[in-house]
Amino acid sequence: MSRLLCRSLSRQRRLFHCSGAPRQEASNTVLETQEDDDDLQDLLRRKRKTEWKRRQGGQSFLDNLIINVRGGNGGDGCVAFHREKWKPMGPPSGGSGGRGGDVYILPTPNLTTLSSIPKRVRGAAGGNGQGTWQNGKSAPPTIIKVPLGTVIRELLPGDSRRAKDEWEAEEESLKGLGPEERRAKLRDDRWVHYPRYADDNVNRDVFKQAEAALYREERARRWARKQRLLSPINLDLDKTEEVMISDDAPLGMGQHEWLGHIVARGGNGGLGNPHFLSPINRSPKFATRGHEGERLTLYLELKILADIGLVGMPNAGKSTLLRALTGGRAKTEVAGYAFTTLNPIVGVIRVAEDGTFEGALQGEHIFDETAIEEERLRERELSDIDNAEEQLRLQDDSPDSPRPDIEPGHDFDVHETFRFTVADNPGLISGSSENVGLGHSFLRSMERSLALVYVVDLSRPEPWDELRDLKDELEKYQPGMSDKAHMVIANKADLLGGEGDRDAVEEAREKLRRLEEYVKTEMVVKTPDGERILDVIPTSAKMSQNLKKAVVLMQKYIQQARTVKV
Template sequence: MLRPFCRSLSRHGRLFYSNSSARQEVSHAAKETQEDEDNLQDLNRRKRKTEWKRRQGGQSFLDNLVINVRGGNGGDGCVAFHREKWKPMGPPSGGSGGRGGDVYILPTPGLTNLSSIPKRIRGAAGGNGQGTWQNGKSAQPTIIKVPLGTVLRELLPGDSRRAKDEWEAEEESLEGLNPEERRAKLREDRWLHYPRYADDNVNRDVFKQAEAALWREERARRWARKQRTLAPINLDLDKTEEVMISDDAPLGIGQQEWLGHIVARGGNGGLGNPHFLSPINRSPKFATRGHEGERITLYLELKILADIGLVGMPNAGKSTLLRALTGGRTKTEVAGYAFTTLNPIVGVIRVGEDGTFEGELQGEHIFEETAVEEERLRQRELSERENPEERLRLEDNSPDSPGPDIEQRPGHDFDVHETFRFTVADNPGLISGASENVGLGHSFLRSMERSLALVYVVDLSRPEPWDELRDLKDELEKYLPGLSDKAHMVLANKADLLGGDGDQEAVEEAREKLRRLEEYVKTEMVVKTADGERILDVIPTSAKLSQNLKKVVGLMQKYVEQARIAGV
């Protein structure tokens, strides 16, 4: 006979159950609710960590930038006369001004971001000339360091982002002035006079001759500047260079450092009054001011240089894959929500002579570190709750805040003799419409242009991974026709999630899904090359468990070797 189930209220207004099975069901439901809350807290914690990293230091990833560059102004010349005992009327002794500093662009291998580059850059000014024939000191060059893979382009007149050059800026400053005021302003910007001699100088013939010579020189500089505009700066900074000293060079010349590509020249220094000394002008009382440095507007676009580029939808496992391939040396963000990776991250794959790679030897440490990171993050969240001041300090993102970042564990040595090395870029996930700048859009599609080969990463645990593959190829082609021809392989990641419990039916379903994916690649993803057609390799993997990665690394090495031999 079944025991009746009844529920009633106690004296204190609480429910109690007379059936033990009902109590077990309630306990089980409470556990599930607690697990859901824990999962939600874990998800929110990971998101907060990622948001903190985006705000860290007030800088976010930046791969395109417009900068206004000005060369340094030249120093002014000096109007002075030599005076010493027994020589009350000495000769003119004003020194000339120093040259303004040039501005160089230097590609630097250690940088991966444009966020450290200021939007306005001005070269150092040259020193002014002084009496007793002391010339001003020329300014040191200004060097702008940019990452390798940066494309540099000068913006031409007509572009709304372009700032005025030095001549256009001067014309703007003269607007609204009458002819007399305009002439006075032009002279003030170009000449220096001995005290109380300005009016006398402008009426003398020697000054008028010097002024005419100055205008002729200025017209020549204007013409040279205009000719430069006809051949604008367009540089592809994909490598560094070294200054080679000839064997025939004079002794005493040491190794010179390459400063980079000059983009804005500094102005010449002004002339001191001894330069205007002549038989008919024995006491010149005027000198010239330094020339203004060149003004130029540049557009910088960073395109990450990597041998292999990983292409996939958000949360397809690209970051986990890069960690597994590099043995945990590459600190990529791993989480269960979309857009965990906010900027391209490049890792180095080191391969031994027997095909063994670093990640294969160090794979057991990777997810141990991940567990340590999660535990430290959880402990930090608890401390924030207990200490309100600490929580407010972190929310304000103060400079002394250590943040929820994780200490870097020392890397493990790669004991196998290294014979080959290549780089792999973990690119942020693409979504449908990325070619139209949806999601992370163009800012990260351009990071794939420089890769020697592309590798698609799809989530095999999803119902129809071939649809992901089709969307990825379409977005690459819409962004840059022919870009998808760089694809060589399809990685069916997360294969461990299908049939992992030994369920034979699930295993057969996974095999069928993999077969359909291979069939789709053979029919719809064929790449046409100069030698014929290329069929993409389809490799099932589990980046989380480091399964089948040795084969993946071997194929990647083959792609890179072929591309390097072909000179791509």
């Protein structure tokens, strides 16, 4: 339908240009048709975007992931002999292989999802050794970047989700082979022979001694691996670290960048044939292959770190509130239907000494995403008209309502004294604790917030029922989680300003009074120091009203929580 309307609009423009009809009449007709088309296009576009996100099964935001990690394989040693013009029978000169790359996990502050992490991570392989004593190059490390707040656990043997380690994988590859075939495959995986000398090498005593020493080393490495499984990897990446150089370090030792936590070590490189030189073996014609890197399976779970977590039903205005608090810098999804926000979004609130925050500098700015999109569509339609004067005049004839900026937000010039983060979480519904709706994946994102803030829609008939359901879902998911709540924001309280219908204003005030009474009687939080009553703050996030008081209280909650945590 929208395509037909666009074609009709274009046809009308061409007719007006050809017939010489009055320009004013053409402008009015274009604007009337355009308004209907804009509404339809906006609705269809938003619903298509939301349905696409739902069909992805939450792939745009991942909060738990299982990955298979392998360290890089070591490079093979080389079998070579030095040859010069006057030295036809030179000494062995094969270089050793380079070490395989280690795999690190690095917590990164600017990431908020695990969706960018591949399910299979393999470290780079070391370079093979070459003649004239050239050792292979060691491989660079592989770094997996994860968001702050990620918990990493190693899956142990017996877990069906765990992939086989390097020893188990080798045993599986040997199944079904006879004794001779098994021995031949084991030797082929461990040794490099000089051309046409493989059969001769395996029958020599010096090779058998070297082979026995190699298997003793392997048994020691396998034992060390079993011992490491007694203390599996269990990381809680809630902060970044820096490498500190000791004062006693040698001169010229520069500052090294922290690579993260090592999770899989690369294999050692193979030994070149000079390593096997001895008085009874003056011409070793074999070398070893590089060792395989460690293999393991990790379970990653993301629990977003934010000072304040917004908790509310779908379409309660949490996204609009975050946009208003951050001055439009937090690019949240805002629309008139439920589950607009499908991904948690973290915004930074910057506060000055007098309590002024970045969003307060917007003045009378209206944070209405629908109006912003309508303005973008209007600008796009006007760009299709060739006459620049017509463009300017049509813009002047736009509605009298305040025109929002296309990209709100500007520099925060006031001296900043405090900074905290606020997380806009997707809406909860009844049964979220039982994984209904968007379920556990977004309740998990609120666990680590220092404080929680309920956001309810005051324009709904009974906002206190929303508040009761939100508290119940938090308690069912994790007992005691609702004790982190400090404030109730009664959003969409535009009518409390006294404008509009008198009966509607009185109804809004009565609902606010009942909500405050409900909070005082039913939402009391018990603490070691006594009972705490939640603050109730009526706001209008869309009109940026009464937000300063909310920011001042949030700052107080965070300072108290940080003091207790320390």
